[in-house]
Amino acid sequence: EVQLVESGGNLVQFGGSLRLSCAASGFTFSTFAMSWVRQAPGKGLEWVSSISYTGAKTYYPDSVRGRFTVSRDNSKSTLYLQMNSLRAEDTAVYYCVREVYNNGLFDYWGQGTLVTVSS
C-alpha cells in the first residue's frame, strides 16, 4: 500500500524558515517524480514544487521560486521541502504527492501538514 506521511508543519514567524519531510513507503520511491501541493485554509489547490526521480531536476512556480527548495533522499525514501523567507500567504496545508508517469499527474497524496505563518 502506498503511503506518504508528511511532518514538520508548525507555527512560524513571518520571515522564518521551516523544513517539511515526507516519508514514502509501499512503492519504489527512487523511480517516481514527487511534488508538493498546498492548500490555504478554505481555498483551492496550488502546485508548489516538483523534483525528478533522480533529484537532478527541480521545478517551481514563480510564487515560491528562490524561497523554497525541494530535495529528496532516495536511500531514505524521503522528500523534503525547505521553506525560507516565509510569508503570510504561505499559510496552508502542504501535501506530498506522487507523480504517475513522472509528468505532473498526481496519483497518491499524503494527508498533509499544516504550516502557519504569523507575524
Add this chain to the structure above:
Amino acid sequence: EIVLTQSPGTLSLSPGEGPTLSCRASQSVSSSKLAWYQQKPGQAPRLLIFGASSRATGIPDRFSGSGSGTDFTLTISRLEPEDFAVYYCQQYGSTPLTFGQGTKLEIK
C-alpha cells in the same frame, strides 16, 4: 501560465441526479493532459480522471470525463451520497502546473 476556470462554483443537487461540471482553459491543454480530483472535507484530494477521459484505478464508472483543447467536462451519471464533495480540474501539460478553483457539489 494556463488558467483553469471551473463552473459553476457551487451546485446544489439531490442524490440520483446527473451533474456536469465544466473546466475551461485559457489556452489549449497539451495532449489533453487534464485531470479531475475529488476532495472531501478534511481529506486529501483523490485522482478521478486523467488524460481528460480515463478513469483512475478504482473509480466507479458513473464518473466520466470528456473534452479537448480548452473545454473539458466531468459528468457523474447518478449522484450517490458519497459524491458530494469539491471537484478540481488540473492541467499537467505545461508548467506551472495549475488547478481550477473548484466546484462544490452540495446536497439540495
